[in-house]
Amino acid sequence: MADRIPSDAPSPAPLLVVGSVAFDNVITPFGQKERILGGAASYCSLAASYFAQVRMVGVIGNDFGDEHLERLRSRGIDLEGVQLDESGPTFFWKGKYHENFNRRDTLDIQLNVFENFRPDLPESYLDSEYVLLGNIHPALQMHVLDQMPGDPFVLADTIDLWIEVERKALLDLIKKVSLFVINDSEAEELTGEKNVILAGRKLRQMGPETVIVKKGEHGAVLFHEDGLFALPAYPVTDLRDPTGAGDSFAGALIGRLASRRRTDFAAIKEAMIHATCVASLTVEEFGCDRLESAGVETIAERAESLLRLISPE
């Protein structure tokens, strides 16, 4: 079994992760890599696997070798919900980051089998108490929730594309979300508020119980009914490839909550600390490599170090 960060709960709750699985070509100022494992579901699941029992849902094509499945499997991730569609290749994305990493251009995108993806859940996933809806089309995110008989804790992520072309579906979706995670520029796009504090408050009025606005290298802010929490980023000095940072953050965040079976203010703050550290590992190498090899000790050390970084004592 894959190693996990210890939790104070007797056993972690099962966590359902839904999103894209992709091959990425990534170009950064530090070099480039071709056909590396990517997609929100991959990053989210690997990140969450350090904390909870992950049940993954996604689609792969006829070019997806077993070695990639084995990478996920060896982190203890349940792949029953990963559909194999023999009719074409796996989702493909090619992107290039600029000098300061603040901007990236998509150079090529081929949806391939992802175009007809429908996240139907295996019977065995239906009792998942925690759900991570990766940044896929909000109608697909809703389709996942529609299948769940219970009342799971739901974290949803999104991207600017859905704010621009599927605003109504997205607004419907976030009404059903427990924890909505969004970056600062998307928060501004969705609310019209430039000020992060006002944007976060407005987002909570739009439905989600709790909101986290991510500010990249400047950290993240939590908006909860019990108060605000501002957390700086982990001090990364060796940024290589930001791809998957947000997905890793979301995966580790809800993975930690599921592992503790807690979703109160203090638990979300504690989970943000882990999520920040896991995301900091992801960006230190291309693709999932560093995330996959990090190990629980490194994550725990970073969490200690981040706590010292923010301690006013």
Place this chain on the structure above:
Amino acid sequence: MADRIPSDAPSPAPLLVVGSVAFDNVITPFGQKERILGGAASYCSLAASYFAQVRMVGVIGNDFGDEHLERLRSRGIDLEGVQLDESGPTFFWKGKYHENFNRRDTLDIQLNVFENFRPDLPESYLDSEYVLLGNIHPALQMHVLDQMPGDPFVLADTIDLWIEVERKALLDLIKKVSLFVINDSEAEELTGEKNVILAGRKLRQMGPETVIVKKGEHGAVLFHEDGLFALPAYPVTDLRDPTGAGDSFAGALIGRLASRRRTDFAAIKEAMIHATCVASLTVEEFGCDRLESAGVETIAERAESLLRLISPE
């Protein structure tokens, strides 16, 4: 006597503040104000006056009415070092902030009596144990230190202009500085490092014992031999005029240290919390108005609230 935030030291140490005194015309998206009291020395001194006994050094011209001196005096600020130069008007600056406050244009600048300013210290100021060198020419900052017989704790601030045109003098100056405070874009300009963590470390290698890099709405990072401390900004939702935010931060920071007679890692962290809160007050109104009227209770409340904002518990 002006009200002060209580300190755990028996009596605050005297604090010398040197900088410009100005009249500002400020234009922001919220309106404009003409000929309001400004300049680094004014903001620094008013901010520090909530904590310590301030001794101010600067120059005013023949247009500087007594009502402005009275504003400073009523905050308990010692004005013996403020020189009256009858030969011309006070330093004048006119600036305009853009929509998001991230950029400002200087529309007019008239040095006036500031052009021949030489910060000669009154005899009674020479025993100051704490010194704040506002962002004036580095040769003038050095002139202040040259007059001090003792070994005071020195905080220095600067602006991009000196990095561009007086780099050598600035590099000489910061070797003698205990605490160098600089904003992120200036830190990059001075070190060539885009990454704030690397830039801060490099700055410490250039001489100052301790460095704080300010990131505006994203807070500030402290680089100290005992470690790093990252502090988010106070969550301001009512930004009116950012003028003087940096000066207020520096003034409150060293004011707090002087009031506690402590300059260790924990004391600097605690002072940063107060500095962040005082700066947050300054920007909520044009000029010094909010800073001046804030009162110790409001500052103490904000410090409590900022501590809650960063608490992981």
